Amino acid sequence: MRLQSSAQPVSLLVLIVAQSLCAAFFLWDVAADGLSLGLLAFATSHFVIELLAVLALIAGVVFETRFLMDLLRRKAHLEEQLGLAAGAFHDIVEARFDGWSLTPSERDVAHFTLKGFGIAEIAELRGSAEGTVKAHLNAIYRKAGVTGRGAFVGLFIEDLMSTPLRPPEVAA
Amino acid sequence: MTQHKIWDPFVRIFHWTLVVGFAANALFVDDDSKLHEWLGFAIVGLIAARLVWGLIGPRFARFSSFWPTPASVIGQLSDIATGRKRLHLGHTPLGALMIFNLLGTILLIGLTGWMMTTNAYWGVEWVEETHEALVTWAEISIVLHVLAVIWESRRTGVNLPRAMVTGIKTLPDGARTDP
Numbered sequence: 289m290r291l292q293s294s295a296q297p298v299s300l301l302v303l304i305v306a307q308s309l310c311a312a313f314f315l316w317d318v319a320a321d322g323l324s325l326g327l328l329a330f331a332t333s334h335f336v337i338e339l340l341a342v343l344a345l346i347a348g349v350v351f352e353t354r355f356l357m358d359l360l361r362r363k364a365h366l367e368e369q370l371g372l373a374a375g376a377f378h379d380i381v382e383a384r385f386d387g388w389s390l391t392p393s394e395r396d397v398a399h400f401t402l403k404g405f406g407i408a409e410i411a412e413l414r415g416s417a418e419g420t421v422k423a424h425l426n427a428i429y430r431k432a433g434v435t436g437r438g439a440f441v442g443l444f445i446e447d448l449m450s451t452p453l454r455p456p457e458v459a460a
Numbered sequence: 461m462t463q464h465k466i467w468d469p470f471v472r473i474f475h476w477t478l479v480v481g482f483a484a485n486a487l488f489v490d491d492d493s494k495l496h497e498w499l500g501f502a503i504v505g506l507i508a509a510r511l512v513w514g515l516i517g518p519r520f521a522r523f524s525s526f527w528p529t530p531a532s533v534i535g536q537l538s539d540i541a542t543g544r545k546r547l548h549l550g551h552t553p554l555g556a557l558m559i560f561n562l563l564g565t566i567l568l569i570g571l572t573g574w575m576m577t578t579n580a581y582w583g584v585e586w587v588e589e590t591h592e593a594l595v596t597w598a599e600i601s602i603v604l605h606v607l608a609v610i611w612e613s614r615r616t617g618v619n620l621p622r623a624m625v626t627g628i629k630t631l632p633d634g635a636r637t638d639p
Contacts, residue, residue, distance in 0.1 A: 298530045301537070312600070360534065360541040393543030415545035415636035 297363070300356050304349060311345045318342050361392065365399050380447050388431040397424040401437060402444060462635075464549055466520050467627040474510050475624055478503065482566065482602075486595055497577060504570035507563055519550075526551035526559075533557070540615070546638045547616055547631055555612070558605050565601065569594045 318338050322329045329335040366378060381402065385395050393414075400410045407425070411418045425437075434440045481503045489496045514523040532553040539546050551559060572591040575581040613620045616635075623629040631637065 297534050297537070301533070356537070357541040360538040364538045364542050364544075391543070392541060396542040396544060411634060412636075414543070415547065415634065417632070417634055 297356060297359055300352065300359070304352050304356065307345060307349050307352070311342060311349055314338070314342045314345065357392070361395065364396075377448065381444065384432075384443070384447070388428075390428060390431060394424050394428050394431075397421055398428050398440075401425065401428070402441060461633060462631050464629045464631065465627060466549060466623060466629045468518050468521055469627070470509075470513055470517065471521050472624060472627055474506060474513075477506060478566070481506065482598070486599065497573070500570050500573045503566060504574075507567055507570075510563070526553075526556045528553040528556040528560075545616055546636045547618060549629065549637055552612065554608070558601065558608065562598065562601055562605070565594055565598045569598060 318335070321335055321338070325332070325335065362378065362382070366375060381399070385398060390398060396414060397410055400413060405413065407418055407421050411421045414421070429436060429440060432440055432443065434443065481499055485496055485499045485503070489499060513521055519525055526548075535546075536548075536553050538544075548555075569591060572587050572594065575584075575587050576591065581587045609620050612618075617632045618629055620629075
């Protein structure tokens with residue numbers, strides 16, 4: 289089942305590629321100016337403004353790339369279960385994962401664990417060895433400050449009971 | 461570990477001949493020499509042969525087997541974002557984009573290079589400038605291509621450069637494949 293068409297990530301991807309090309313071109317331009325002027329370049333307002341503009345553009349590309357990766361992770365996890373409640377719960381889960389600074393792979397394993405998959409199943413789903421999944425799980429439990437799967441899932445049950453699951457009404 | 465025969469001899473010879481030919485013309489051979497022209501024609505001929513091979517060749521050489529779609533590109537990016545390993549036996553969607561980019565760019569380099577030898581376009585400035593800009597674009601693309609191959613080899617645990625030499629991909633145990 290697909291949550292939505294993939295139009296949103298695709299247009300974001302095209303934008304990232306286009307802006308990367310622009311950034312590369314202007315960076316080249318600024319570098320050429322800098323090399324020909326030497327240290328004096330930093331005394332000319334034109335050069336400094338150009339440099340700041342290029343750096344802002346690069347920062348934008350980095351930010352968009354991170355946003356795209358977050359978006360794709362979210363889609364990957366939500367595609368298996370439709371619904372507004374799933375989306376709201378997903379946000380709670382993501383906020384927890386952010387707090388523990390889980391890596392992308394650890395996040396994925398943690399999601400599957402919450403859904404009740406075993407180590408062998410997760411390894412199969414992710415195309416990795418069972419030992420790798422065990423290592424991810426150990427890191428997840430350590431970062432979450434729990435001793436095992438039961439306590440880990442319990443953390444989220446607690447959240448579920450104290451947080452209203454319905455997001456603001458959206459016209460369907 | 462499982463081994464799969466993926467790249468046929470033509471694809472491998474094409475790849476490495478193109479590497480040698482492009483590097484020679486872009487970096488070593490004098491731009492105004494006859495050798496530069498002949499190498500250029502040889503490279504265009506090589507790509508023409510690859511285009512035909514992409515229609516009639518074996519499974520993994522065919523364009524239809526690795527034609528990239530928006531959905532498949534997003535699928536590969538999602539695998540990267542979630543750290544999942546879904547291996548592609550043939551070219552990956554992002555890899556395929558780079559292949560078509562390089563084939564197209566190098567063909568255009570050949571076209572503008574040939575135009576410079578004709579009476580109609582000899583000494584025309586925009587032709588020469590386009591030729592040089594395309595070469596710069598190809599060089600940037602090649603650097604990205606090499607970095608991406610190293611990155612994908614590390615991410616998926618499949619030694620891609622070796623596969624392009626021997627034709628055989630060695631996949632790690634338990635790997636999910638998506639041909």
